[in-house]
Amino acid sequence: MHARDCMIHDVLMFNANDTVEKALAEMNEEKVNGAPVVNDNGELVGMVVKSDIYRFLIAPGRNRQYPLELVMSKQLITASPDEDLLTIAERLRESNIIAMPIVEGKQVVGFISLEDIVDVWLEQHVAKS
Template sequence: MHSRFVTLNGDEEVGVALNTMNERRVNGAPVVDKDNNLIGIVVKHDLYKFLTERGRYPKYPLDRAMTYKVITATEDEDIVTVAKRLRRHDIMAVPVVDGLKVIGLVSLEDIVDYFINQNTNE
């Protein structure tokens, strides 16, 4: 689990969010409210798609382009369960939450690294 990750604010402009993601070299990020509660998730592909639709502009608030139904994990879940969830939902990462607070992020890459390290250390 990454404990250092990018979060975005729902009232941020789409263009600003996209710039932040590009600068931080991430493809997706949880979206939080002013109290840091999870309210959605966004991936770059969805933002690019949003911006190519007629009448959509970089100044639109991010909450108009994000996905509200977020697949999450909890800190106490085992890695195989999380891996199966990623596969089942065909997604690359999930926010790790404690209640509504985002405390980390687990990506498919993290899971692969975990299993590589497990096999290397044996």
């Protein structure tokens, strides 16, 4: 099975120029802990997670109007839609992250989490029981 078989297609994404306030509000509303960040051309340039936002905001002088570009992680860990789920699961565990963008070129085409992979595994193994 491959990423395209279980990835989320409707991905919450932000622009690098969006404010920390906007990202935090939308992530809370959508009940997600992180999202890809793209540039004006729609190319993946970062990832933002709530914990990074909170760490950023506790520093003196910083506020919710700062751009995400100052908060996002630029060290990206991604997968392609055709990658095997086992390979993706191993990369998630080795990187100590719970989700990653699925990209074609520099464009985000999906998002996959450990939960998505566990759901597939459960579906396959419960069906066989």
